[in-house]
Each structure stands twice: as structure tokens, then as C-alpha cells.
């Protein structure tokens with residue numbers, strides 16, 4: 001295990017547990033195994049660490065109880081119903097198992113919007129902070145019963161990375177049925193080898209990860225873990241993928257077990273890190289090559305460099321910025337879309353006449369922009 005991520009030293013650690021680990025093939029909770037995870041968390045807690053659990057499994061658990069096909073994922077309505085039934089069983093199991101180790105479980109169910117909207121994000125962050133300070137162990141899942149197709153994470157990997165950001169955690173551990181990122185899906189390619197450390201996620205790394213879930217219970221596959229890693233890195237947290245197949249998986253990893261570590265980027269400001277981790281944007285500003293170069297060197301985006309503008313956004317909304325080679329930055333719009341369209345490609349001197357008011361210094365200011 002690379003020395004740069006020492007999970008035992010993280011004051012705050014997020015541990016995400018996938019459906020395939022939590023739920024048996026017959027649809028029941030793997031209680032004995034889960035008890036060993038609870039014991040590991042209690043040990044970490046006793047050593048002074050604050051641990052947040054992101055627990056999948058509601059849909060898989062509920063599907064069995066409702067007799068739904070395809071693990072409850074045949075339709076959005078099935079998944080919503082299955083989650084409503086499964087989540088009760090899941091919370092009960094966590095409350096009992098953590099309780100028997102002397103810990104207080106605290107459930108939080110989040111939707112994508114709770115973390116994408118800055119005000120709601122700050123609200124969720126302060127709830128988390130308070131719970132951790134009070135010594136409780138937050139157990140988080142997506143609120144699948146009300147999540148809709150458009151407004152949902154759909155996988156708990158990216159949710160865990162966003163939670164790490166909200167909790168200002170130093171590390172995320174994704175426990176899965178596979179012990180890391182391989183050069184190809186190891187279930188399909190016997191020659192695939194595990195990668196120990198990734199500092200920069202590029203197209204080559206993304207191409208290694210399949211989106212499908214071999215167990216048929218999970219949803220994200222490796223692709224969502226790599227995307228989660230990118231969010232965590234940008235938030236200044238290390239992320240590791242490790243196997244949860246055996247009892248006491250957290251203790252095994254903390255003791256130096258194997259896995260793939262995605263090394264954190266240098267920490268940036270809280271707002272920029274929130275921006276980098278966002279999953280949605282209201283529009284896209286397409287810029288020319290000159291503007292793309294200027295932004296890469298740290299400049300603000302001036303209206304003169306904009307070529308076309310897509311989407312409906314208002315001032316302060318998050319927009320993506322795409323150059324000739326594709327999307328490369330994200331920031332807060334200084335104008336509503338309608339005004340942005342009117343001044344796109346125009347020099348500063350022309351803008352006041354077009355707008356009828358004094359133009360702002362940029363379409364997207366560099367203080368409210370991150371390069372991806």
C-alpha cells in the first residue's frame with residue numbers, strides 16, 4: 001500500500017459498503033460479516049477517528065421482500081418501492097450492530113439536489129459535522145424512494161465522495177467485491193493486473209473501468225468508482241478501493257491491506273472544491289482556442305472568447321466551459337443565459353450598449369472557476 005494514504009491517520013474517514021457485500025444472493029443481510037465491520041468502526045472510533053458510513057443495499061434488500069424481479073431495478077418505480085422497504089431493514093441492522101459496539105447510529109438520506117445546491121449542501125455539511133462532534137456514526141444512503149431518474153446519484157460511490165467533501169474528510173474507503181482497479185475487468189479478463197496508485201485520472205484510466213456490476217446487485221460498477229475518485233481527489237481526500245470480501249475488512253485495510261489508492265490533489269478553497277465535485281450544470285459556454293489557453297493559464301472567461309452558449313441558466317448558476325477539445329472547466333455564470341448569448345463574442349466596449357447596463361468584468365470570473 002502506498003505510504004501517501006495512511007487511512008489510520010485520517011481524522012475523518014468515509015467508508016462505503018456496496019450492495020454485493022451487504023446482501024446475500026438470497027436477498028438477506030450478511031449480518032455476521034456486517035458485525036465485523038461494526039467492530040472495526042468501533043475500534044477506529046476508540047482510536048480517535050470519526051467514521052461516516054455510506055451504506056448501499058436498500059434496493060437489493062427490499063426487492064427480495066417485495067418479490068421484485070431484476071433485484072428491484074427493472075423500473076424506477078420498482079427501485080423506489082424496494083428502497084422504501086429495504087431501507088428500514090438496513091437502518092435497523094446498522095443501529096443494532098453499531099449499538100452493540102457502544103456506538104450511536106444516525107441515519108441521513110440524501111438526494112442529489114441536497115449536495116448540488118450550495119445552500120442545502122452547507123446545511124447537510126453542518127448536520128454531519130454536528131453528529132460527528134457529538135460522537136455519533138452517520139449512516140448515509142441516497143434517498144432512493146424519492147429520487148427520480150433525472151435527479152439521482154444512482155450509485156453510492158459518487159455519493160460517498162461528495163459526502164467526504166461535505167464532511168471535510170481526509171480519506172474515502174470504497175469496500176467492494178473486488179480489491180481495486182484492474183487494467184481491465186478481472187471477471188472478464190484473467191490477465192488483468194491491479195493498479196496500486198493513481199495520481200492523475202486520464203482517459204487511459206477511465207477506459208479500464210467497466211460500468212456494469214458483476215454481482216447484479218450494485219449499480220455503478222468500476223466506472224462510478226473512478227468518477228468518485230476524481231471527486232474525492234478534487235476535494236483534497238484520498239480514495240481507496242479495497243476488498244470487503246473477508247471479515248474485518250476495515251481493520252485489514254487499516255493494517256496495510258492491498259487496494260488501489262487515488263491520491264488527493266493539493267487542497268483548494270471550499271467553494272472551488274464544491275464546484276469541482278458537482279455532477280450537474282445548467283449550461284455550457286463554448287469558447288475558442290485562445291480563450292481556452294487563457295483559462296488554462298488562470299485568466300477569467302471574457303465574453304469576447306465565447307463562441308456559443310447552451311442551456312438555461314441564471315446568474316450564479318453553475319455552467320461548464322468547453323473548448324475545441326471538449327469540456328475543461330466549470331464555474332459560476334456572471335450573467336443570465338439570455339444576456340450571455342447577447343454579448344458572446346463581443347468586446348467589452350460594445351457590451352454596455354448591447355446590455356443597457358454596465359457589463360461585469362467577465363462571463364465567468366476566475367475566482368469562481370475550476371479547471372477539471
Ligand SMILES: Nc1ncnc2c1ncn2[C@@H]1O[C@H](COP(=O)(O)OP(=O)(O)O)[C@@H](O)[C@H]1O
Pocket residue numbers: 017018019020021175176177178180181182183184185186187208209210211212213214215216217218219220221222223
Ligand atoms: N477495471 C476494473 N477493475 C476492477 N473491477 C472492475 C473493472 N471494470 C469493471 N469492474 C467490475 O466492477 C465491479 C465492482 O462494482 P460493483 O459491482 O458496482 O460493486 P459495489 O456493489 O461494491 O459498488 C467488480 O466486481 C467488477 O466486475
Ligand SMILES: N[C@@H](CCC(=O)OP(=O)(O)O)C(=O)O
Pocket residue numbers: 017018019020055056057058059060083141142144154155156157213217218219220221
Ligand atoms: N442507494 C442504493 C445503492 C446504489 C449503489 O450504489 O449500489 P452499489 O453499487 O452496490 O454501491 C441502495 O441502497 O440500494
